[in-house]
Amino acid sequence: MAIEFGKALTVTETPIPGLVVLDLPVHGDSRGWFKENWQREKMTASGIDLPDFGPVQNNISFNDAVGTTRGIHAEPWDKYVSVATGRIFGAWVDLREGPTFGAVYTTELDPSRAIFVPRGVGNSYQTLEPDTAYTYLVNDHWSPDATYTFLNLADETAAIEWPIPLDQVEISEKDKNHPRLSEVVPMPPKRILVTGANGQLGRALRAEFGDHPWMEFAGRDELDLTSPDLASARRWRDYSTIINAAAYTKVDLAETPEGRVDAWAANVTAVAALARIATANGITLVHVSSDYVFDGTKEGAYTENDPVSPLGVYGQTKAAGDAVVSVVPRHYIVRTSWVIGDGNNFVRTMASLAERGIDPKVVDDQIGRLTFTDDIARGIRHLLESTAAYGTYNLSSSGTASTWFDVATVVFTHRGHDGRRVSGVSTEEYFSAATGPVAPRPRNSMMATSALEATGFSPVRNDDGLRDYMETGLR
Structure with a gap:
């Protein structure tokens, strides 16, 4: 799948409050491509309400095989996720206390698209191309004392339509055993x-x-x-x-x-x-x-x-x-x-x-x-x-x-x-x-x-x- 060059920086809201998708300008030619993956001033001016996001850590996840699937994890911090190379299918489920608990949003991400995931929203990814790497900025460090919430990838209520069936992909045993939505303890507010x-x-x-x-x-x-x-x-x-x-x-x-x-x-x-x-x-x-x-x-x-x-x-x-x-x-x-x-x-x-x-x-x-x-x-x-x-x-x-x-x-x-x-x-x-x-x-x-x-x-x-x-x- 070819990267779409020359898009304007735009922000799209989703049914999950605070979860927003960003279309990023990617500039490319025969030598390759370049993008400003995170540019706070431009992104804030374009309507993203992230003036105080304040990332403290940058993580990179590399997946060499198509279909690698990572579980639905909700952490007590915000994260900004983008793709460096390859393509992923992403699924997000609101696991916070409130009226939108259980709301689902799915989309594909490539190097020209990113997503901001607010605290308490569960996120999961399935690679659609080999040698896929995605990067995410987070505004807190991991702590054993923090509160985490998880949801089973196959939950019938969320009913996520995975491009590659879950019985055909690589999933960790821990992710396979996460609870269904009815058993999830919602992430409390700050x-x-x-x-x-x-x-x-x-x-x-x-x-x-x-x-x-x-x-x-x-x-x-x-x-x-x-x-x-x-x-x-x-x-x-x-x-x-x-x-x-x-x-x-x-x-x-x-x-x-x-x-x-x-x-x-x-x-x-x-x-x-x-x-x-x-x-x-x-x-x-x-x-x-x-x-x-x-x-x-x-x-x-x-x-x-x-x-x-x-x-x-x-x-x-x-x-x-x-x-x-x-x-x-x-x-x-x-x-x-x-x-x-x-x-x-x-x-x-x-x-x-x-x-x-x-x-x-x-x-x-x-x-x-x-x-x-x-x-x-x-x-x-x-x-x-x-x-x-x-x-x-x-x-x-x-x-x-x-x-x-x-x-x-x-x-x-x-x-x-x-x-x-x-x-x-x-x-x-x-x-x-x-x-x-x-x-x-x-x-x-x-x-x-x-x-x-x-x-x-x-x-x-x-x-x-x-x-x-x-x-x-x-x-």
Whole structure:
């Protein structure tokens, strides 16, 4: 069979998600032929979604006899397969968990055609010409600890129509004894790790994503992000996403010598370690940031493109963490403000004061919008599942901004108390009697959410979210 010269580089999708066939330009004359077997820039520009494929190994398989058949193997990595010489019939079966489990695709490959095989899709080959060699790039090294899945070549459900009957070809005994489709344990999806799983946001993420085998929720006791052994603490190639909900958030204590050390360790050093791991292993890193990266002097809402200008140590560490995460190829920085969730927070404190007959003085010269942890969790899941463009997104409630004094008044009223029991004071007056260090606060914490909304996400309205939280979250 003659190689077809002069084809344009094209990409064809198959019924198996992520499995794509590439027609490659091959240039030839009487001396032979030449092709660019893998050219990342051109292939990405032509529509292949492989900007971070990152192959780490190149393997070559040579088969001298026609009909040599290799079993249906699904590995926990991606591979790019092409033919160097000869011709093969290939069969691919989706062995991943999901609605396309068992889907089959077959085609022939010669030097002018290649195929990208995503993790968990079983692949097998039968040589159609003597002295056939095919090459494949993979983006992970073989490991005895990795998860592999196999399917019998003769499975009746897949019903692959082999050009040369299986009883007439060379097959290994191991391949002959692989299970039928009904007995195959599907390849699970890559794992999602949530750090800081015991905090307010961590608990909201657990509620949003649910407990599944591929979800891992780790608190400090399960995973020390400051450990020098973090890079070897997991088989990181098995993870698709890290959601970093761990942080040092004691804003005032961060202004002390001890607190400064702890804040930098948790918010910068640990984040840098996660960033290195994510970059090295093609992991999406979701990092939760804060309005404290801004100084609060802007008129109007802050956008994702406004320059950071933190006032205190906490804000400085969050800004530094953002800068580190921004260089990870796959990253989402989610900036929040005035976080309210399942734990100690301003709304709970005001409700408690109201019930105990205490009339508080509350700051009335800082403006912003509350952000509810279940909304943050919902937004993070939306970014991941919608495959929104990587980058920074503001995530707070929408609607009219308020002051802390406004929020306190609403809480008192909702709990059946006179909102006039709350007195408004300036930030300076509120902290005038403080005996310890006080961190500077941004006066304006309003953040524009239009970038996130453009991806199809609708943040909860400020007043609606507060009402719902007081009716359900305070029980």
